[in-house]
Amino acid sequence: MPDKKFDLEDRLVDFAANIVLFCKDLPSDMTGQYYGNQLLRSAGSSALNFGEAQGTNTVKDYINKASISLKELKESRVNLKILTKVEYGNAAKRFEILDELEQLIRIIATIIKNKK
Template sequence: MSEKKFDIEDRLVEFASEIILFCKDLPTDMTGQYYGNQLLRSGGSSALNFGEAQGTNSNRDYIFKASLSLKELKESRVNLKILTKVNYGNEKRRALLLNEVEQLIKIIATIIKNKKK
């Protein structure tokens, strides 16, 4: 039995995909559209910025791009907390997304910290 190698890029892509599915089911009122659009941008951007980080030529540029990814993840976390507070969207999926974003934030923060050493 072979073990799958841990890949942060895959997790970020999966997170962005789950964000899309979550946002598709948000109410189409002003609140749902506003927070849904914000969440789509920040959730997808975290994966895209990390992808850019992997193509950098220097540690400084890598840290900058990874920091953008971290910033977008933190924005997504706050957005999900707001949606939780007002009970918007699928409760189970929202809870899973909150858990995953917390883990991704810790992972990316650790990657940045280790890259700075």
């Protein structure tokens, strides 16, 4: 079996999809709805903005879109830290998601740094 080519866009899509599944299991009270909705938006936006970066015509525009993706990932991280503090959602899933999130943040930050 040939090695699968590393595809950051696929990882971001998987991340956003995992957030959707994670949020489906959050309690439906005010806290779960508020932070769940925020997390859905920021995780989805990170993938969508990186997708937009792939279609840019200039390095400056690419950096701008990738920077927005990075900002949204960092927002997702803070959101997950809050949910961890209040013990919302499946702890094992949250740990897995946070691990992948930290990797994605490092990757995109490195890409932006290298493009500058």
